[in-house]
Amino acid sequence: MMLPELRTRPGDKVAREVTVDAGVTLPVTVIHGEREGKTMLVTAGIHGGEYLGIRAATLLAATLTPRDVAGRVVVLHCCNPGAFFAHRAFVVPEDGKNLNAVFPGDPEGSLAERIAHVIATAFIPVADVHVDIHCGDIPETLVSHVYYSDSADPAVNEASREMALASGADYAVPARGMKGPSHVACQRGIPSVLIERGASGLWSEEEAQRYVRQLRGVLAHCGLIDPEEALPRPRVIAHAFSLTAPKSGCWLPRVEPGDYVGAGEELGTISDFFGNVLETVVAAHEGVVLYMTSSLSVNEGGPLITCGSGDRE
Numbered sequence: 056m057m058l059p060e061l062r063t064r065p066g067d068k069v070a071r072e073v074t075v076d077a078g079v080t081l082p083v084t085v086i087h088g089e090r091e092g093k094t095m096l097v098t099a100g101i102h103g104g105e106y107l108g109i110r111a112a113t114l115l116a117a118t119l120t121p122r123d124v125a126g127r128v129v130v131l132h133c134c135n136p137g138a139f140f141a142h143r144a145f146v147v148p149e150d151g152k153n154l155n156a157v158f159p160g161d162p163e164g165s166l167a168e169r170i171a172h173v174i175a176t177a178f179i180p181v182a183d184v185h186v187d188i189h190c191g192d193i194p195e196t197l198v199s200h201v202y203y204s205d206s207a208d209p210a211v212n213e214a215s216r217e218m219a220l221a222s223g224a225d226y227a228v229p230a231r232g233m234k235g236p237s238h239v240a241c242q243r244g245i246p247s248v249l250i251e252r253g254a255s256g257l258w259s260e261e262e263a264q265r266y267v268r269q270l271r272g273v274l275a276h277c278g279l280i281d282p283e284e285a286l287p288r289p290r291v292i293a294h295a296f297s298l299t300a301p302k303s304g305c306w307l308p309r310v311e312p313g314d315y316v317g318a319g320e321e322l323g324t325i326s327d328f329f330g331n332v333l334e335t336v337v338a339a340h341e342g343v344v345l346y347m348t349s350s351l352s353v354n355e356g357g358p359l360i361t362c363g364s365g366d367r368e
């Protein structure tokens with residue numbers, strides 16, 4: 056059930072901070088269309104250092120009017136304001152937990168778990184479709200791609216895939232086990248996609264506008280706004296594989312997101328502070344580099360690089 060302060064009627068547009076916990080408020084905009092249609096929940100800033108996505112959410116919410124919309128668009132602009140203000144990657148600084156990893160949350164848990172619980176119980180249940188906005192966090196860089204569910208009910212998987220194909224991303228990746236709000240949505244029968252673009256927490260107004268075009272592509276596909284010029288169709292990845300850092304040290308990549316690599320090709324080296332090579336990292340399979348660590352530092356066992364192989368179709 057929608058929080059009382061966010062209950063709207065056709066033609067309403069409400070933008071306000073809602074209290075989700077003692078001392079924690081989340082910025083929310085609801086655009087309630089003049090015409091009937093689906094409810095789309097848009098979540099941004101699950102990782103609060105992903106500024107491009109947060110700016111895109113704000114631009115989307117600011118530019119949609121009830122006249123444009125059939126149904127209802129609910130935008131959660133920044134789900135992790137602690138990280139947003141602290142310039143922290145990946146985690147909720149108050150408890151050190153990755154908000155994306157603690158869904159469906161716990162009303163009695165630490166702050167990340169309580170935020171997840173509110174999103175899972177007060178926002179996701181009102182949605183017919185869901186889009187989670189991410190981007191390259193402060194220490195990572197990536198090529199434009201989108202994840203869709205590949206492990207929920209077949210009808211949910213198919214609807215999620217169609218949303219992904221309408222998103223204008225360069226690559227679409229079937230995810231066998233989505234995390235975060237997308238996991239909760241798909242398990243409840245709500246089609247969901249997770250969109251990625253951008254790098255290193257950086258943002259620009261031009262990039263945010265491009266992100267908004269992608270979001271509008273999904274909105275139009277779901278019938279919430281009038282059809283727009285179709286965006287390029289993503290290439291569908293058959294299998295994504297990730298490498299963790301074999302050693303802690305200085306990561307010197309030889310590839311960039313979007314590069315194609317062959318099996319056995321050198322991806323980069325990890326060296327110590329004196330420049331001695333500790334490890335040479337090679338690709339186990341051929342594929343396109345989807346995302347990788349962009350910072351000089353990597354930690355043993357931590358994320359390093361993910362590639363996607365083979366077109367599925």
Ligand SMILES: [Zn+2]
Nearest residue numbers: 102105189190
């Ligand atoms: Zn993220």
